[in-house]
Amino acid sequence: MNAIEATSVELTYSDGTEAVRGINLAVPEGEFFGFLGPNGAGKTTAIKTLTTLLRPTAGTVAVNGFDVIEEPRAVRASIGYMAQETSIDKELTARENVSFACEAYGVPRGERADRIDELLDLVDLADVAEKRADGFSGGMRKRLDVATALVHRPPLVFLDEPTTGLDPKARIDLWEYFREINRQGTTVFLTTQYLEEADQLCDRLSVIQDGRIVATDSPEALKSQVGGDVLDITLADASEDDRTRARRVAERSGLFEDGTVEPTDEGISVTSKRARRSGTDLLVALRDAGLTVTGFDVRSPTLDDVFLAITGERANDERDRTESGGPGEPVETEVGR
Numbered sequence: 001m002n003a004i005e006a007t008s009v010e011l012t013y014s015d016g017t018e019a020v021r022g023i024n025l026a027v028p029e030g031e032f033f034g035f036l037g038p039n040g041a042g043k044t045t046a047i048k049t050l051t052t053l054l055r056p057t058a059g060t061v062a063v064n065g066f067d068v069i070e071e072p073r074a075v076r077a078s079i080g081y082m083a084q085e086t087s088i089d090k091e092l093t094a095r096e097n098v099s100f101a102c103e104a105y106g107v108p109r110g111e112r113a114d115r116i117d118e119l120l121d122l123v124d125l126a127d128v129a130e131k132r133a134d135g136f137s138g139g140m141r142k143r144l145d146v147a148t149a150l151v152h153r154p155p156l157v158f159l160d161e162p163t164t165g166l167d168p169k170a171r172i173d174l175w176e177y178f179r180e181i182n183r184q185g186t187t188v189f190l191t192t193q194y195l196e197e198a199d200q201l202c203d204r205l206s207v208i209q210d211g212r213i214v215a216t217d218s219p220e221a222l223k224s225q226v227g228g229d230v231l232d233i234t235l236a237d238a239s240e241d242d243r244t245r246a247r248r249v250a251e252r253s254g255l256f257e258d259g260t261v262e263p264t265d266e267g268i269s270v271t272s273k274r275a276r277r278s279g280t281d282l283l284v285a286l287r288d289a290g291l292t293v294t295g296f297d298v299r300s301p302t303l304d305d306v307f308l309a310i311t312g313e314r315a316n317d318e319r320d321r322t323e324s325g326g327p328g329e330p331v332e333t334e335v336g337r
């Protein structure tokens, strides 16, 4: 059975905002599934629709075999949900918070003590179980949130941007707990703005933009659409003239025959499997052409690069949309908030 099955789901807010515009999803049991998209793409709206917090305007959703409109209680009893905003009470200790969640989810009294110990252990908070949460770091609070979402041993857990705002170490720690939950058999549905996070964790993911799914595949397959690493070049003079010249130099250098060259605000960006190997050769070619380079960075693809490869548009860049729209044509605005 699929843990999640969504067909033609739409969600329009009362002010007319069409946040989700016809989503189809099938997430098999045991999968670590991701929803990847920029701010305002519709991730939270979608997750709230799947978890019964919002009623779909159109379409059907079955979660663990239960219909979200007909059987919302059964859906809620069979899922864990970690919202973007923390649900923990800072006045309470870690143990009290998990205990409170046990009560809310109706975990039988006799099972609570063991369950609480097991969960605090899972998220590495056993040592601070008796400490009040107001002294916890952001990462510790998120871990406590994870524990409270799991008290009733749900077979499916929804995590809404669980690592946004955390430092890299806390983020990586949290990933380990998510992997462990999934290893233990729980299906995970995660939303994120970070390609790296989706890449590290997800078996498959959907890329969402403007309320629509624009691609669904494994992280490897999506990244391979980008076609390599990305070399960002910053020019001393980023006038249109110099950027065009730099682009021509890169294209004619023969260094990146597999790749693409795009102008950016600061200079140019080359995407190629040879970006790492041939970067310094390009610098020499640019210098020989009389162009001054002030910055040089080779990096793995980001969400924005994946969007560009899939849709031909940057995820958060109105300028590109304006250019591709052409003068006089309507321009879509505002992906972010």
Ligand SMILES: Nc1ncnc2c1ncn2[C@@H]1O[C@H](COP(=O)(O)OP(=O)(O)OP(=O)(O)O)[C@@H](O)[C@H]1O
Pocket: 013, 014, 015, 017, 018, 019, 037, 038, 039, 040, 041, 042, 043, 044, 045, 046, 161, 193, 337
């Ligand atoms: N209660 C609401 N009423 C009207 N519009 C809303 C409401 N909540 C969200 N929106 C709009 O719906 C769209 C999708 O928002 P949503 O929060 O689902 O995106 P998101 O991908 O989760 O973004 P974020 O990463 O910022 O959480 C946005 O245009 C947003 O402004």
